[in-house]
Amino acid sequence: MPIPFTLPVAGAAFAIGHAALQEPEPPLPEPTPRVAGLSNIEMSMVFDVRGVLQHPDPDERHITINEIEFGFKSDVDPFWTAEAYLGLHRHHGEEKEGKGHAEGYEIEIEEAFARYGGFGHGVDGKVGKFKAAVGRLNRNHRDQYEFLDIPFVLADTLGEEGLAAPGVSVSYLLPTNRFNEVTLELLDPDDGPLFSGARLDSPVIVGHYRTFFDFNPDTSGQLGFTYANGPTEGGSRSHLYGADWVMKYQPGTRGRSWVLEAEAYGTDSGLPGGGSTFGGFAAFTYEFMPRWFGTAKADYSELPGTSDIRRGVGLGVAYKATEFQHLRLEWQRVASNLAGSGNVVTLQFQYLIGKHPAHKY
């Protein structure tokens, strides 16, 4: 109830405003800085609960806790900050007799890195395991998506959860009026569809450039380009080329905001007969009423080293009552050259406790 916060003050104001002058005057409140103290580790937990209402495989039609993500963040000292994100993921277990479907959970280090900001001159570095600077979406955690799952092209090219790997990252903010940032990373990832067999002396190399446009106070956009190369089985190297674009309209008044995001990737596989592949996705999210968001999404992905092509279209609606939770209903039509096609309808409830979420661009 808001009243207790305001009534005592205002009540006093009313009483004293008409009071006769009294001596001595009561002491006045002076500015009081926040109570100092050693900052605790900032923690957060994001819960992703899903009910699969429709799926081509009836065994997938369940309500489950899809993922719980634990986040930790703190300064190490005046020079370093540390962040860690652990994911408790659901995975299918073996079917137990008489029990139908069974599931288990595994903990995965999604990210655990330290950032050094003491270089100066626009240079920033991090070391540890982190989400690679491939495009834009791969850098974000799933709770920041405007749709349920990672786009096909990122999963099929980089791995089920995209590319996150131990390594070193250095980024440079150019001293220009417009935002221009160059990032270079050396990574040692687990084997994935495109890159495999990476070692310290044969890392995956990722380069990303992004620039930003403020078209007006309400409309802005970010354009990025990615190049990566890394080892594949047999000692040759694969190449990845990508472009990413996001444009946002965020008016001052609530409602009617929109986000257009798209990424496209081409690969040259180093595998014998691997050839080239192409994939991409585009999504448009519109706030049709304050706190109500509709999303349309299209996916296309040629799987490296196979003849399979995955296509998908989806529609979703989300209600974000606060910054800390949302309810999302998503329909997706999925088609695969090899696995056939089908409809998937999922209801998601996602909520967050702990640290206030960042408003990432």
Added chain:
Amino acid sequence: MKKTLVIATLALLALPAFANLNVVTTTQDLASIAKSIGGSNVTVTALVVGARDPHRLDAKPSYMSLLAKADLYVAIGLDLEIGYEEAILKGSRNSKVQRGGKGHVHAGDWAVVLDRPSGSVSRSQGDIHPYGNPHVWLDPYNGRLIATKLGEKMAGLDPANAEKYRANARSFASELDKRMFGSALVTAYGADNLWTWTRNKQLHATLKIKGTFEDLSGWAGKMAPYVGQKVITYHRSWTYFMERFSLFVAEELEPKPGIDPTPSHLASVVNIVKQQTVRVVLQEPFYSTRNAKFVADRTDAKVVVAAASVGQTADAKDYFSLFDSLVSKVAEGLKR
């Protein structure tokens, strides 16, 4: 060759002089105060522009570029910028403006802060600010405190112009005093006494005893007839304005901070307006007026849409005109 050199020299002379301090503020209120104090010695850029909710800003990369070149970053603090501050400061890679840096300021630390929750705080209370209500600039006394401290801060960062910053801060405070109380009373009693009486809620009584109540003008004079009046506000952002001008907040349209109005809560607000004879439903321009009109249509209250920050309406061009506009609109709404 000689001609080229002359042209090049003239071109260099024609370039504007570089400012000594590059200041980036989050809100336009802070930008207005910083411009008044820094004058031609500073360039000031605000991140929040137009009629925009200062809580709901994305960490745009362009902010990082602005901060990369900043000598001084001035935010409100008190978690107002919690959604984006950390990302843009880290992204700027500028050690001067990082927390603990010489060019990092949270102006809320210089202000008298209200609504500091006691006991445990949780999000069951809504999107509450555990360090206190961050809308500190809506008390002109806080604006005065911030201006004085900001003058000292700029003086420390640019010692060559220290006296100019201090003099400008004094001028800012002096102008604010006159606009608050009117020149006659400031001359008669001095600003410090007037602020002390105001903060102790003894201004009217003191002036009546001294026989000079009729001389009270400025914002305090315009609001004097409405002391003790009750107001409904949309969000808990007007606490400081209400406290300074001795108004009540009878209820808020949001059932809890940051939570949209619900039909049942609006129905209870309608009852409160009727029972307590509330005359005004006050809100910022970036909220829909639908909920305020729902209440106004069922009662005698008027909807007043007013700027809560510089730049939110056309007439709130700077920190002084923000209060000119706000006081006029609220006083007009309360008038019967």
